[in-house]
Amino acid sequence: MPSDLPSIPLDPWASGAPVAAEDVYLTPVGLLSGLHAPDGHPLAGTALSFTQMEVAVRRPDAVARKVMESRDLADWAAAAGVGEAVGRRLAVLSAPRPAFAGLGLSRPLVMGIVNVTPDSFSDGGDYAAADAAIAHGRALMAAGADILDIGGESTRPGAAPVSPAEETARVVPVIRALAAAGAVISVDTRHAPVMAAALDAGARIINDISALEGDPDSLALVAARGCPVVLMHMQGDPRTMQLEPRYADAALDVMDYLLARVEACVAAGIPRARIAVDPGIGFGKTVAHNLDILRHTALYHGTGCALLVGLSRKRFLAALSRGEAPKDRVAGSLAAGLACLDRGAHILRVHDVAETVQARALWQALNGFDI
DSSP states (O other): OOOOSSOOOTTTTTTTTOOOGGGGGEESSOOEETTOOOOSEOOOSSSSSSEEEEEEEEOOOOOEEEEEEEHHHHHHOHHHHHHHHHHHHHHHHHSSSOOTBBBBBBEEEEEEEEOSSSSSSTTTTOOSSSSHHHHHHHHHTTTTEEEEEEEESOSSSSSSOOHHHHHHHHHHHHEEEEEEOOOOOOEESOOHHHHHHHHHHHEEEETTTTTTTTTTTTTHHHHTTTTTTEEEOOOOOOOOOOOOOOOOSHHHHHHHHHHHHHHHHHHHTGGEEEEEEEETSSSSHHHHHHHHHTGGGGGGGGGSSEEEEEEETTTHHHTTTTOOOOOOOOOHHHHHHHHTTTTTOOEEEEEHHHHHHHHHHHHHHHHOOOO
């Protein structure tokens, strides 16, 4: 039987050409500070606003993209039969985000990384011992970190999994000590037993690279404990993710996955206000995939959730430069992080906290924050 929905024509921009609402994606572009675009749409509660959008329409064999002014978008959407859906999406993009783990999102937050692992790609195990990790966490707090992300399993490309018992033994003493020192703690884990132990030790946030799919008990646990959660996109798992990652369209495929995971969490009893999304730079992506996703950072505000980006010291930065070692990728990390702030990211997950806090201060001054 023929479908009731007309197929997308070769030119989706033709006057009156019908499209399916689920095939339309909006990425705010040409972002400006609120001081400079008083008539623009506010972006997700940040100091930024927008009057233009890159509109993408998926076709069976390609994606058509076009930049439109807001007024032109409204006319096109009405003619294409998706006016109501586009209006709802604009409202989601513009809505302020509630506080995340008690932290307001009107200014960007810095999440400092503490790897309690012997084989971290970024530091080679400098903080594998609990005492060293605790001291490092305190130093990151003093440097201005808003959140500390404590992890006990390396998820670098090719990394072997760690048992939940070993992971728990690594992170719980560190979490307990740093929570007692007043830190807002996130635990970086994909295992429900580790999540439970970390929350009991004082963690407030679950940061899961598997978006609560890696453990059959994690979704129910997070819903029952009422804690905020970060859902990250990853293609494959750490052992295999960089072997041959493939996407039809990297930016849009990641968006589809994150939207589906957010809806699964909401259905399980986790309110959208307690969810942040992370497009997962470097997790099952080539350099080209990472760049496409980063250019479309503002797309992910369409989930209606807080937006976290973690790209600090990632390998793709060195691939674009001179093959620098992880600790020598600070400049690239800062440049990429500021580009994400320019696209409305609420949280940057970083190794180099002092440098990022300084860069954020300049960014805030330039974008009209009261400092």
